[in-house]
Amino acid sequence: MVEKRKPIPVDEAVRAVMNVGGNEAKKETIPLANSYGRVLAEDLVADHDVPSFDRSPYDGFAIRAEDSAGANRNRPVHFRVIGEIGAGTVFPREVNAGEAVRIMTGAQIPNGCDAVVMLELVDEDSEEDISIKRAFSSGDNISFQGEDTEKGAKLVPKGTLVDPGVVALLATFGYVEVPVAIRPRVGIIATGSELLDVHEPLEPGKIRNSNAYMMAAQVERVGGEPVLLGKLPDDLNACVEAVSNALQEVDVLITTGGASVGDYDYVPDIIERLGGNPLFNKVAMRPGSVTTVAEINGQLFFGLSGNPSACFVGFELFVRPILCRSLFFDKPHLKRTKATLGKDYPKPNPFTRFVRATLEEDEGRFVAKPGGLDKSGSVTSIAGADVLIALPGGSRGYEAGMGVDIFLLEDHKGSEWPWDNIVASYKS
Amino acid sequence: MVEKRKPIPVDEAVRAVMNVGGNEAKKETIPLANSYGRVLAEDLVADHDVPSFDRSPYDGFAIRAEDSAGANRNRPVHFRVIGEIGAGTVFPREVNAGEAVRIMTGAQIPNGCDAVVMLELVDEDSEEDISIKRAFSSGDNISFQGEDTEKGAKLVPKGTLVDPGVVALLATFGYVEVPVAIRPRVGIIATGSELLDVHEPLEPGKIRNSNAYMMAAQVERVGGEPVLLGKLPDDLNACVEAVSNALQEVDVLITTGGASVGDYDYVPDIIERLGGNPLFNKVAMRPGSVTTVAEINGQLFFGLSGNPSACFVGFELFVRPILCRSLFFDKPHLKRTKATLGKDYPKPNPFTRFVRATLEEDEGRFVAKPGGLDKSGSVTSIAGADVLIALPGGSRGYEAGMGVDIFLLEDHKGSEWPWDNIVASYKS
Structure with missing residues (x-):
């Protein structure tokens, strides 16, 4: 006689999985150039103002705004160009009345100046003489120190996926090494004597093992590290040993296939022999009703269906949030x-x-x-x-x-x- | 005097970039386990029917449907269990009238049977005697050969990103090696004497180089391979040589910074010295108006703004579609x-x-x-x-x-x- 399983609702099943302790997020540091696609393990904090100095957003001329008062089309105001300043250098002296400094995008505003005239609005009468046809106000065309971000600001919280913009911030604030979540290691074992390896030719009654590779990709998509552990042997004792060894190597373990209600399913026996605590073995949903999850010595063991769609859904509903939690994501579910x-x-x-x-x-x-x-x-x-x-x-x-x-x-x-x-x- | 640039509309600029030849997609083969996130370089074709045989979607008993005729709650019909069949094996003999075979999920339907009775609907009176209380029709609970996919079907077109479901198909159809697009190599050079490396402490007037790392992540997001090539030297001859060498190493080359309208901008000179053909040097958009693109001996050279947001936008509008095209994507734009x-x-x-x-x-x-x-x-x-x-x-x-x-x-x-x-x- 075969035990008939009692299904539990989806939300109860997910809650039971999430209530198992362990799988806390852990931190490592990696080089900035490898950080794209990882998850921040600490808040990203500005170590300086951005910009860190008043700078010019354009190519043009830095002036004292007051000197431009009254300039108009009919009465241009002239300035004497006393030098130029490229990005990355600092103009060496104070700028005085009637003087202008040729300034490049990104360069620091010279002392004494408080406005920038864009190149397009300037008549360059000679190398040393320019004129403008409108008045400027103090602060015109200046990117002020700290206007983008002030030193100490928490810019991106822990648990954020590193995208190109986050990479830019990490570089800006000197994160040569980036604290990220360690990718949880997910062991994947296929079960079922019907399974052929991908390289094997088809045989009557058999199918190729697609679930293990599929789940490896699902693990990668979430940000975990898949560990393909091959197939379970046909013998129960050997299975118990294989699962026990696998659990030492990985953070969570998934089997696919075999977890059906049939006589050939070793999964319940394996769990029992390893002293595990089954959370449920059937869920009120399709596909994937035949899903077993157990806690074995503090580790999660997922027995997902051998049917591809059922396996796929079971992963997304039950395994994914556990991986997300161990990646510092505060919203771990789909x-x-x-x-x-x-x-x-x-x-x-x-x-x-x-x-x-x-x-x-x-x-x-x-x-x-x-x-x-x-x-x-x-x-x-x-x-x-x-x-x-x-x-x-x-x-x-x-x-x-x-x-x-x-x-x-x-x-x-x-x-x-x-x-x-x-x-x-x-x-x- | 500085040349004042004439902006062209965004669509014209993008079209000019796309009209440059070269950057065709190229193919390589990689192991299935590495294929997630890559792009298929060939259509994925079914090498066999799925299922490849009539199989049972449930655990239960395979019967001849006609034998169940007339069964109801008051008059159950009995069957003699003549054996069992697990997934991956083939039942050795024809099933005759009144006989049933215990069958596991995924197992091949025995010859003679044309329906499966789910385990839940069976009364197991003894190991060899079961009864059912309703009639079944031919085909009930059978997954027929080819019902999911027929042999020869084109399942996924070339140019598809490999997601977990595509991985499952690749495994199912025996793709030990997967034909994928070669990731285009994108060289990234930062320019600008204001740039500090990420590990350097801030100095007056200087900023850390964030664009190069940001763009490396943008390249990765699209599916290309970033090649960080450091900073350009201050000397024009050295710049020309550096760019020329870089172009040998990569498929497309990006510089960031320097491409401003200022006196210090070497980019136009570099393009000229290398015999390049400038496509445009200003675009009617914000940010990123100061964007230069040139074709140099058949390769694309992008001179993006040094301003982070301008650089980011310039990449997404102009560089991204070129990379997507060389990844077989037929819709290369955002x-x-x-x-x-x-x-x-x-x-x-x-x-x-x-x-x-x-x-x-x-x-x-x-x-x-x-x-x-x-x-x-x-x-x-x-x-x-x-x-x-x-x-x-x-x-x-x-x-x-x-x-x-x-x-x-x-x-x-x-x-x-x-x-x-x-x-x-x-x-x-």
């Missing part, structure tokens, strides 16, 4: 937002369904279109999926044009807790 | 869509302005909020920027709630040609 359903989805289902879909923007509105074959065994519907559409269980299907909740797969901003009131939008 | 302006932008400007902004979704609608200090010299407004808002030049500012065109920075889908009719949405 970002939830709303979209218009782009085509009919007639199949009713008693369980909440997560449908792989592409996302299009139409005049600033999201439209989500279910893609490919929507079965848990389907592998084609995952490629190019931008979102999961959450379709609450019920006795009716859904029609194009309805409002739906979606979860963004390529996003890094995340949601703090997206699992409340998933159904609300459908009842209207 | 993806353009629409959003609601999230706060007032009172500053009028004669030129089209590209404003760094964050993007939020509000009930499935995009809201774009300009961030930080909006000056070309600003470095803080780039961090966390999701989009560039395009604000056409004019005599008025813009108000929160107006419709605006935006360009997505973190997107990989792109636009084919986003530069027509940029203004349309504002006139309504």
Whole structure:
């Protein structure tokens, strides 16, 4: 006789996983040039004002604004050019009445000057004589010290993904080494005697192992470090040893396949033999209902379905937030937002369904279109999926044009807790 | 006297860059495990049906549907269990009338059977005797050969970014090695005597070199390979040699800084000395008006502004599409869509302005909020920027709630040609 499993709701399952301790974020420092795509492990703080001195935003001439008073088209005011100053140098003396200094973009405003006349507005009568045809006010065309950022300002909080703009800030503030979150190591083991390796030719009844590679990419997308650990052996004792060894090597461990309700599933036995605490073994959702998660000596062990779509969804719902938490992200879950359903989805289902879909923007509105074959065994519907559409269980299907909740797969901003009131939008 | 430059419109500038030949996409093959985030250089084609055999999507019992005819709650129909079949094996004999085979998820349907009864619907009266209480039809609960994908189907076109779902397909179809676009090598040289290296302490009048690192990250975001080539020397001859050497090493070359209208700018001289053909040296936009692009012996040379925001925008508008084209992307430009302006932008400007902004979704609608200090010299407004808002030049500012065109920075889908009719949405 086989035990019939009792499904628990999605939100309860996610909460159970998140309630397991451990997997705190840890810090390392890496060179600035390697920091793109990593996650800041400390707040990024300005170590100086930006600009750090009053500077010219343009090429032109630095003057004392008061000297330009009364200048107009009919009565230009002349200045004597006493020198020039390029970016990176400091003009050596005070500028006096009627004097101007040729100044380059980014150069420091000479002492005595309080305005810059853009090159385009100047008549260069000779190398030493310029004239202007309008008056300037004190402060015109000057980038003031600290106007962009003041020293000590917290510019980017811990837990921020390093994008090109963050890299620019890190460079500006002298971060030769950048404190980032250590990438959590995620072990991936495939199970199932039906699995062929990618290089093997097809055989009757067998399929190639696609889930392990797929999940390695999912781990990379979140920012973790995948560790492909091959396949589990056929013998229970050997399995127990393999899992036990794997847990020493990685932060969290995932198996895919085998965690079905069938007689051949070693996963429950492995968990028991290692003294683990199963959190659940069935979730009220499709695909991925046959998902087992356990805590083994403080580490998380995920037994995901062998069906590609089920495995994919199980990863995004249960594994991803754990990885995000250990990367200092304060919103560890898939970002939830709303979209218009782009085509009919007639199949009713008693369980909440997560449908792989592409996302299009139409005049600033999201439209989500279910893609490919929507079965848990389907592998084609995952490629190019931008979102999961959450379709609450019920006795009716859904029609194009309805409002739906979606979860963004390529996003890094995340949601703090997206699992409340998933159904609300459908009842209207 | 300094030459006053004549600005050309943004669309003309982009077109001029795209019209330069060279930079065709090239192919290499890499191991499947390294393929995430790369771009397919060939169409991905199914080398077999998926599933490659009729299989069971559930754990249960395979039967001949006709044998279940008439079964109901009051009159269950019994079957004799003649064996079991796990995934990856093939049942050795034909199944006859009244017989059932215990079958695991993913296993091949035994010959003779044409339906699967899910485990939950079976009463296991003994190990060899089961009964069911409803009738099944031929084909019930069978995943048919080829129902997901037929052999020979083109599943993913060349020029697709490899995401986790594409990885799954590559594995399924035996791509041990994956044909991907060679990452274009992008040389980055900083110019300007005001530049300090990141590790150097600040000095009066100087700033740290942030643009080179920022652009390296921009190159990585698109999928190119940045090559940081340090700073240009102060001497023109040495500059010419450095640029000439750099062009041998990389596919495209970018300098940042120096390309101002000032006397110290070597960029025009370098282009001339190397026999280059300048495409333009000023663009009617802010920031980044002072942008020079030239073709030097068939290679593209970008002289971007030294101002961080100007440099950032110049890269995204002019360099990015060239890199995307050499990565097989058929929509090489920034993806353009629409959003609601999230706060007032009172500053009028004669030129089209590209404003760094964050993007939020509000009930499935995009809201774009300009961030930080909006000056070309600003470095803080780039961090966390999701989009560039395009604000056409004019005599008025813009108000929160107006419709605006935006360009997505973190997107990989792109636009084919986003530069027509940029203004349309504002006139309504």
